[in-house]
Ligand SMILES: [Zn+2]
């Protein structure tokens with residue numbers, strides 16, 4: 001089969017590799033029809049992780065089941081399914097509590113003592129191949145496959161594929177932030193996840209949605225979703241002051257971090273603590289901050305001395321003084337994806353509006369280049385691995 005393979009920093013190519021196959025009785029193999037490039041793939045692409053050469057990338061996957069292991073009960077050949085980027089067993093102590101992003105059975109404990117969680121095609125998340133490929137092996141298929149409605153699986157495929165990661169992850173940021181109907185939220189980042197956070201906040205009845213980013217094309221999408229936007233490159237003073245002006249001097253009720261450790265200041269310099277400290281400033285006293293942007297335990301490629309060890313200079317004093325709270329970590333996709341699927345099915349959510357490019361798998365290396373350069377207009381790339 002063809003697959004997108006990582007060969008080193010900024011080196012990926014579409015290679016012929018051995019076909020995905022059933023390895024355990026609980027597996028299925030899916031013929032992928034849509035798979036996305038994610039902002040978090042760029043951390044690996046840029047060599048800012050310890051991902052091994054030869055890894056097939058891709059964790060946002062949707063397709064049709066073509067092979068079924070003997071111990072799989074509910075998934076049948078021909079089913080259209082979307083796969084959470086987390087690979088989870090469904091029966092460990094964390095999965096039992098709904099924390100499927102921290103599965104203990106599928107994790108690779110050699111990464112870090114106490115490590116939990118697994119994913120397709122991702123640094124430090126186990127030996128699993130990714131789905132920027134023609135086929136994908138899905139472990140614990142009964143648990144991990146989300147069935148799509150027969151009547152619109154194809155028509156809404158580009159919406160449903162967002163259930164693999166960015167829609168649940170955006171939603172998760174608002175849940176970690178404890179958003180309640182009628183409250184205001186400030187979202188840092190108008191990339192795909194930040195835009196999904198804005199859409200989620202709208203669905204959940206936020207009174208004001210503030211989105212902060214430095215890219216006008218992305219901010220325009222946020223406005224389309226119903227957000228009030230702030231361009232970090234405009235010289236209107238500190239974002240916190242602008243937010244307080246719009247919230248009776250208090251600050252936003254809650255905040256969401258949708259950027260992660262590779263955030264940049266308005267001059268384009270990477271400043272890993274910038275967004276976290278801006279959120280502490282812009283969120284009201286007693287407010288909660290949800291952090292879904294990726295931070296890593298070590299980042300040897302960083303320029304910043306602290307960041308090399310996975311640390312940031314965090315305004316903990318201000319955070320403590322304001323009595324704020326914080327929730328962090330990757331999204332437990334299974335906690336939300338079934339209900340978010342139904343929002344799409346019934347026309348209440350349309351995450352595909354953020355797609356900027358639909359390409360074949362062969363075009364993926366070029367797409368990585370543009371997406372990594374943050375070239376104008378490259379918001380979200382969707383690949384169709386079966387297209388010629
Ligand atoms: Zn992703």
Ligand SMILES: [Zn+2]
Pocket residue numbers: 088089090091092093094095096102103104105106
């Ligand atoms: Zn588990």
